[in-house]
Amino acid sequence: xxxxxxxxxxxxxxxxxxxxxxxxxxxxxxxxxxxxxxxxxxxxxxxxxxxxxxxxxxxxxxxxxxxxxxxxxxxxxxxxxxxxxxxxxx
Numbered sequence: 001x002x003x004x005x006x007x008x009x010x011x012x013x014x015x016x017x018x019x020x021x022x023x024x025x026x027x028x029x030x031x032x033x034x035x036x037x038x039x040x041x042x043x044x045x046x047x048x049x050x051x052x053x054x055x056x057x058x059x060x061x062x063x064x065x066x067x068x069x070x071x072x073x074x075x076x077x078x079x080x081x082x083x084x085x086x087x088x089x090x
Contacts, residue, residue: 025046035042
């Protein structure tokens with residue numbers, strides 16, 4: 001079964017790490033020197049923060065793309081209530 005194109009990717013424990021692409025990042029010299037002095041792996045930290053930012057932006061994008069449905073669903077819940085509400089035991 002194929003996952004939808006916009007589905008989030010969650011690596012499995014046995015999944016291979018994706019290939020790496022070398023890239024250049026320009027940093028202020030003091031930032032670079034402090035990071036090196038503190039033993040910060042700049043590439044690893046950049047990748048972690050980029051992954052978090054990408055996930056945040058994809059979530060925003062998904063919310064924007066589905067805003068009409070979400071508004072309609074919320075409106076139906078306000079108007080009709082939750083399905084089978086009268087039989088809920090909690």
